[in-house]
Amino acid sequence: MVDTAVRPTPAAGPRHTASRGRPGRRKEAIAGYVFLSPWLLGLLGITLLPMLYSLYLSFTDYDLLQDPEWVGLENYERMFTGDPQFWNSVGATLLFAVTSVPLKLAVALGVALLLYRNRRGVGLYRSLYYVPSLLGGSVAIAIVWQTLFGGQGAINGVLAVFGIPGRAWIADPSFALGTLVILAAWQFGAPMVIFLAGLKQIPTEMFEAAALDGAGRLKQFLHVTLPLLSPVLFFNVVLETIAGFQGFTAAFVISGGTGGPADSTLLYTVYLYLRGFGDFQMGYASAMAWVFLIALGIITAFVFRSGSLWVHYADDGDR
Amino acid sequence: MAILGRRGSARSLRTVLAGAAALTVLATAACGGGGSRASDQEAGGPPEREQPVQLEVTWWGGPARAELTQKVLDLYTQKHPNVTFTTQWQGYSGYYDKVNTTAAGRNAADIIQIDNRVLREYSSKGLLAELDPWVGNTLQVDGIDEKLLGTGRVDGKLYAVPLAANTQALHYDKTVLERIGMLPPENGWATWEEFGTWAAQVTTATGNAPWAMRDESANISLFEYWLRQNGKELYDGQKPGFTAEDVTAWFELWDGLRKSGAASPQEVAQPANAGDISKNTVVTKNTALTFSYDNQLTEVDKSTDHEVGLVPIPGPRSGAYARPSQFFTAYTGGDNIATAVDVINFFVSDPEAGAILGTERGLPPNKQVRDVVSPNFDDQLKYVLDYDEKVVAEAGPTPPVPAQGDSQLGRLLQASAENVGFGRQSPADGAAEFVTQAAGELERAAS
Numbered sequence: 001m002v003d004t005a006v007r008p009t010p011a012a013g014p015r016h017t018a019s020r021g022r023p024g025r026r027k028e029a030i031a032g033y034v035f036l037s038p039w040l041l042g043l044l045g046i047t048l049l050p051m052l053y054s055l056y057l058s059f060t061d062y063d064l065l066q067d068p069e070w071v072g073l074e075n076y077e078r079m080f081t082g083d084p085q086f087w088n089s090v091g092a093t094l095l096f097a098v099t100s101v102p103l104k105l106a107v108a109l110g111v112a113l114l115l116y117r118n119r120r121g122v123g124l125y126r127s128l129y130y131v132p133s134l135l136g137g138s139v140a141i142a143i144v145w146q147t148l149f150g151g152q153g154a155i156n157g158v159l160a161v162f163g164i165p166g167r168a169w170i171a172d173p174s175f176a177l178g179t180l181v182i183l184a185a186w187q188f189g190a191p192m193v194i195f196l197a198g199l200k201q202i203p204t205e206m207f208e209a210a211a212l213d214g215a216g217r218l219k220q221f222l223h224v225t226l227p228l229l230s231p232v233l234f235f236n237v238v239l240e241t242i243a244g245f246q247g248f249t250a251a252f253v254i255s256g257g258t259g260g261p262a263d264s265t266l267l268y269t270v271y272l273y274l275r276g277f278g279d280f281q282m283g284y285a286s287a288m289a290w291v292f293l294i295a296l297g298i299i300t301a302f303v304f305r306s307g308s309l310w311v312h313y314a315d316d317g318d319r
Numbered sequence: 320m321a322i323l324g325r326r327g328s329a330r331s332l333r334t335v336l337a338g339a340a341a342l343t344v345l346a347t348a349a350c351g352g353g354g355s356r357a358s359d360q361e362a363g364g365p366p367e368r369e370q371p372v373q374l375e376v377t378w379w380g381g382p383a384r385a386e387l388t389q390k391v392l393d394l395y396t397q398k399h400p401n402v403t404f405t406t407q408w409q410g411y412s413g414y415y416d417k418v419n420t421t422a423a424g425r426n427a428a429d430i431i432q433i434d435n436r437v438l439r440e441y442s443s444k445g446l447l448a449e450l451d452p453w454v455g456n457t458l459q460v461d462g463i464d465e466k467l468l469g470t471g472r473v474d475g476k477l478y479a480v481p482l483a484a485n486t487q488a489l490h491y492d493k494t495v496l497e498r499i500g501m502l503p504p505e506n507g508w509a510t511w512e513e514f515g516t517w518a519a520q521v522t523t524a525t526g527n528a529p530w531a532m533r534d535e536s537a538n539i540s541l542f543e544y545w546l547r548q549n550g551k552e553l554y555d556g557q558k559p560g561f562t563a564e565d566v567t568a569w570f571e572l573w574d575g576l577r578k579s580g581a582a583s584p585q586e587v588a589q590p591a592n593a594g595d596i597s598k599n600t601v602v603t604k605n606t607a608l609t610f611s612y613d614n615q616l617t618e619v620d621k622s623t624d625h626e627v628g629l630v631p632i633p634g635p636r637s638g639a640y641a642r643p644s645q646f647f648t649a650y651t652g653g654d655n656i657a658t659a660v661d662v663i664n665f666f667v668s669d670p671e672a673g674a675i676l677g678t679e680r681g682l683p684p685n686k687q688v689r690d691v692v693s694p695n696f697d698d699q700l701k702y703v704l705d706y707d708e709k710v711v712a713e714a715g716p717t718p719p720v721p722a723q724g725d726s727q728l729g730r731l732l733q734a735s736a737e738n739v740g741f742g743r744q745s746p747a748d749g750a751a752e753f754v755t756q757a758a759g760e761l762e763r764a765a766s
Binding site: 061063064065066078082084085150151167168170171172173174255256257258260261262263273274277278279280282 | 412413415416419420422423440444445446585586587588589590592593595598605724726727730733734737738741743752756759763764766
């Protein structure tokens with residue numbers, strides 16, 4: 001699994017273009033499309049058409065049960081000018097993504113650094129540390145979290161041993177989002193595995209050379225490991241940023257479907273859900289989904305642009 | 320070391336993005352068609368007796384309710400073997416999301432339990448079958464008090480049959496209050512001030528474990544009760560029936576109760592704000608009292624090893640009203656509406672069914688049934704019945720069916736009350752924000 005995730009794709013371009021137009025090749029192309037068709041039909045039927053339909057719905061007032069009624073830009077106008085809860089959810093989502101993504105990646109990288117050298121039983125540890133990621137997105141874990149961080153939960157029990165007064169972490173608007181951030185960071189398994197694979201590809205000679213030049217552990221990490229790992233880091237940043245913005249399950253379950261306390265865990269997706277399925281405002285929810293899609297596209301584009309500043313590709317040669 | 324070439328990652332990212340986008344949008348766009356099957360059924364027709372019919376029934380509630388409801392459904396199947404049931408039940412929080420989602424897929428349950436908070440919304444959106452054509456034949460409503468039955472009408476048309484009636488009450492933990500020698504006065508407290516003093520003493524006596532009462536400023540049902548005590552209503556048609564000053568006074572009332580120790584801090588109260596009975600603070604033993612409804616004594620008593628009692632809410636009884644605790648409604652797209660109506664009728668008019676249901680959902684709405692089954696009630700059910708009759712005798716008029724957008728109003732009050740309770744906003748600021756947003760949402764919901 002690890003290997004397939006990071007294996008470089010073979011260059012497929014040139015040979016293909018040279019052979020275009022020959023009749024035998026056309027047959028092959030048809031066969032290709034035939035083999036492609038299940039996926040293509042899926043893309044069109046399950047992804048593209050509903051997306052376009054939701055774009056249409058975003059310009060309507062639609063309550064699921066009656067026919068959509070065209071209202072033009074009203075939904076968008078209301079979102080940006082007449083809905084304080086919308087901005088509240090934008091703020092909560094930004095705060096969540098900006099804190100959870102770096103924390104999760106830092107933990108993933110830290111654990112990967114500990115686990116990438118071959119020691120006894122390292123395979124077992126790698127598997128164990130991956131387990132939270134397998135469970136992480138589930139409702140069950142969110143409920144466990146609710147219990148752990150509740151007023152009479154295990155976290156407060158542990159704190160009490162050290163004489164630290166606990167609090168109702170999940171019920172307090174100053175801390176509720178923090179518990180979600182910790183839950184997200186705890187699911188560091190997937191980026192960890194990708195980091196591990198990246199670390200394995202760094203030639204050991206690099207470290208030896210650095211050590212000969214007198215570089216200590218920290219310098220080796222900063223000047224050898226990080227630059228060589230930057231493409232992998234970049235990949236993880238992109239994936240986790242997108243995932244971070246889409247956080248839903250934990251916030252929904254832990255807040256009992258309300259985004260509370262005091263709307264502090266009202267993430268964008270939770271609010272979208274409440275508007276669509278709680279209030280029957282599907283037109284408004286569709287408009288929210290499209291604003292979300294565009295915003296996420298812009299954010300990702302920014303991350304990509306920033307890549308040229310800090311991502312180092314060994315085969316580019318030094319800049 | 321090209322672990323991921325730039326182009327490669329750009330392309331895979333595009334796929335990821337497309338997938339991500341699809342998921343978000345799918346969530347909102349999955350709302351396909353599928354025609355209503357009701358059109359080929361005759362309104363007011365007889366229930367199906369020959370062909371097999373399977374009906375889905377959905378409700379919110381705890382295990383006790385599930386057990387009793389299942390027993391009644393089994394009894395119906397026993398009498399009409401062609402009719403069988405599938406059931407779905409869950410806690411209150413998230414219940415309507417589920418109903419809305421299934422309704423969106425034109426696949427809602429045949430018989431849906433609702434409360435008055437969504438009645439206007441559901442009926443105006445064509446989700447609920449109009450029941451008048453069956454009244455007098457399949458549906459017998461003569462025994463139901465006209466005021467109670469009226470709560471199931473919207474614009475003069477009957478959409479919902481009250482399954483039971485209840486009224487507002489405080490539940491108290493008798494075991495704890497007996498231990499500290501502070502059982503509440505049987506008829507409650509004449510004023511909120513009097514209650515506040517008493518409750519602060521309870522908290523002192525127990526040393527905060529438990530608190531006397533939880534901070535219930537986020538509870539829109541108790542807010543409504545308090546408004547009614549002050550001669551107002553929650554709604555004035557499709558507008559809020561209260562002003563920012565009212566809400567400020569409400570938040571300040573709770574601010575005072577929190578400061579005196581009569582009410583818990585909001586952090587103890589917050590988990591219960593979503594309204595799930597499993598988070599009820601008497602059940603979790605965080606408080607000695609909590610707002611509830613008299614019929615819920617059955618469920619609460621079952622969920623805790625302490626003894627639980629009922630006491631009226633402080634202040635004048637004009638806040639109380641005989642409340643349709645739940646309705647049964649028939650889905651317009653159901654498999655067989657006539658049979659669904661017959662099942663609903665069975666729940667409210669059949670003495671055997673009434674004997675099984677007891678007061679778990681509330682008092683039997685049908686007086687004939689009530690008279691037949693109440694002599695056989697156990698002590699707890701008789702206690703609930705006595706409480707209800709005592710309070711309802713002095714209760715105020717039944718309020719009109721709530722405005723559309725009621726669920727948003729509840730959510731907004733909760734957010735503002737939590738902001739105020741945690742000291743993030745002053746009572747006046749929280750109130751002003753709530754009233755402005757509430758008015759906007761209600762106006763929008765009606766358009």
